[in-house]
Amino acid sequence: MSYLVDTNVLSELRRRKPDADVVRWLEGRPATTLYLSVLTLGELRKGIEMLPEGTRKRRLLDWLEVDLPGFFTGRLLPIDAQVADRWGHLVAQADRPLPAIDSLLAATALTHA
Secondary structure: OOEEOOHHHHHHHOOOOOOHHHHHHHHOOOHHHEEEEHHHHHHHHHHHHOOOOOHHHHHHHHHHHHHHHHHOOOOEEOOOHHHHHHHHHHHHHOOOOOOHHHHHHHHHHHHOO
């Protein structure tokens, strides 16, 4: 089984005291089963850019620009034509408006399942 790691999971890991259940869950999965969407990189970038300048921001930027891409080498999923097509079907069939990023993440997961 493969997993598309969501922004909130990665953000949790960067907390001073990350939730033990989140850490345990991730540690219980082989790295080769964990995938990341380019959208998650964008969401993380947005959050980091909103921080005041300082040590924490620099450390998070290093994590975002070096550590994450290194860990997810070969497992970084793009938004491509297949994902866009799946997204179009998904939002058209929904009975309510869906948030764009969340629905694109869902389409990414469904496309690469």
